[in-house]
Amino acid sequence: MVKESRMGDTDEEKVLVLQSRKGDPATFESLVRTHQRMIHSLTFRMTGSLADAEDLAQEAFIRAYRQLDSYQGTAKFSSWLYRIAVNACLNWQQRENRRERMHANWAESNDALRPESEPLAGEDAPGRQVQAALMKLPAKQRAAIVLTVYDGHNHAAAAKILGCPETTVSWRVFAARRKLKRLLSAKGGQNE
């Protein structure tokens, strides 16, 4: 799944990064090909929507290309890219929250029913239930769970990616687990 693309930087990858830095989108395609599954996996876990996951994955790669000059080469390229994607997801969540607030205000003032949001994608009912529970977490807690549970980062590595202290990650993971247990233990999992 995700692990196949979490690789150490090979010499070939370093060369690709250097060439891409010179402004060659064609070379950057190879880097996208290497890491696209890892990034899509992250963006799907963070959004619960295949369409949003695709948009965010694209946004993350475009941001990465434009920030290549700032990549120092001290960390793995995959970690650096992952951090950009996480930030893109957190920004997306802020935009979504604003949009939902506006939508709610509009619906209230027009005495209208709020339309159903896009159904969560998933291959089976339990999958949808878990994804729905993840989506009920605050975005930063969700990111902490995705990084530590799904992508196997320890708290220290997750803290580096998220740009916060390790203790903050530990707290977010703890709070997220507590909420997930409650949500997934409840009958139907989405009753809260």
Add this chain to the structure above:
Amino acid sequence: MNDSDLEKKLKAVQVPSRREDYWESFPRLVSAELRATPARRPADDPNWLPPLAWGGSIAFACLLIGFAIGHWHGRMEKSDPYALLQNGKVLHEVLTLFPNRVRAIVQDEHGMQLVLADQPDVPASTPIYVHICDGKQCSSLVTFSGQELEIAGQKVTILAEAQGGVIVVGSRFAWSSDRPGELRGGLKIEATSLNSINL
């Protein structure tokens, strides 16, 4: 529910799979988006940033061109001193850095220089290679149809013909690649469409 149960439940959920052709096309989609959208700064940057970014970009381009010249110089020197201008990779790199802004890349006795438009309004088209000598000095450049430039002391307009030919029009002359020959005042022109370069 204990921690272990939660872990199992979470990990049992797979990301929905996508078709293989999606993974094939996605990198191309990103690449196309990068080519289509102007690079670098968002519109809401503070006012002082665009000139800074612009200056930085030009400095970077000069470095890149310098590197490219250094890299290829040895090989090109013995054959054609202007061959660098017809090198697809170099052209591609320069045009990617300044999408729709490159009016010409000129090489003369002073070295290589970029002629950039103020706005990104240079239409994408097949590049044209032009070499002009006026008896004292020679200049070579790569440009695009419709560009008006000053080369070797002459103000000229470069035009591409539908059949692939090139017309160079100056204030006192008109030259066509279909009927090449020496012009008045010892002016010599060579020009060709770089159809083989896929930009």
